[in-house]
Amino acid sequence: MAVRRRHGCRRPPGPRHRARRRSRGPGRRGSSRPSSLASREAQYDAVLEWGIPDHSALQRLTGIQCPTLIIQGDDDLMIPTKNSYLMAGLIPDARIRIYPDAAHASLFQYPAEAAKDVNAFLG
Template identity: 60%
Template structure:
């Protein structure tokens, strides 16, 4: 599929039917050939929440595919309330595109899903990036701290809540948050469908279930043999960087980087540096 002349702002909304009966919405563009990079999105996020500047930097070196999982935004079905089913649905999407090998970048909740996809289909995944996420059963993950949870779960959550959750309270980080919001609104036409409260509630149930403390579940990470890049902001209050250190310590072939003066949205704030790090890792 020729995608070289498409950017994040003008990438068309595409649809594909999978064998599980779900019609997935996705965007696909970038440098053709090689192993594609599949992007798995955060809590309540849709195709438009990916940072355009970050995606274009990825796409300069490889083909990228962002998608809405089951029940999210323009994808059909009902959002499941557990990560395992989300992972199986993501596998169905990848299979519908006829890929035999992929790289995966999972952000936040998408990182939970990416871990399960890699564990369920290890032969499918070549390399793995886990951004702002945590391991199943990890300490301090059973839901989010109250102010973060209240902002994230607010029915009419908007730019103010996004800036509060995703960016550190420093002037420099908050300024970067406003820059991201400007890029977020750069796409004027063919924007993705909005999320639903059913998706919000199901995804939060999945987050809480994943975070039930269980030391034994941490041992699952030892089965991820793929080269893995673990990344976090130094002041992520949603999924603290200590979780990144746990994952990097338990995944046999992992490397880690903590980005300064940054919170959960470090990959948007440090989009140039993070893109360069990911492209180097995948290359």
């Protein structure tokens, strides 16, 4: 919840507001409520479908007409590195940069190198 300020600007609630919301107790607005059965089933379905390749989406990658830079860490547990190589092979004029010993947040693990690679790509 955000608090409305003058001229329609919004700012996040302050610490006193958050403390008030926590003190309301169970069953009231702001408390932790269990999710509905429908939302739990949708989340379960999404997790099950996560690793299933979508061949039509892969084919659409060949239609990208812009130069593309793919950056990833070689220790990314969310997106396997082989998928980045697959994307780079399907996208015309794609370049790929894999950072060693970096996870999903490789841009934060190699900020100077990532900035240099992006600037070189854009330059």
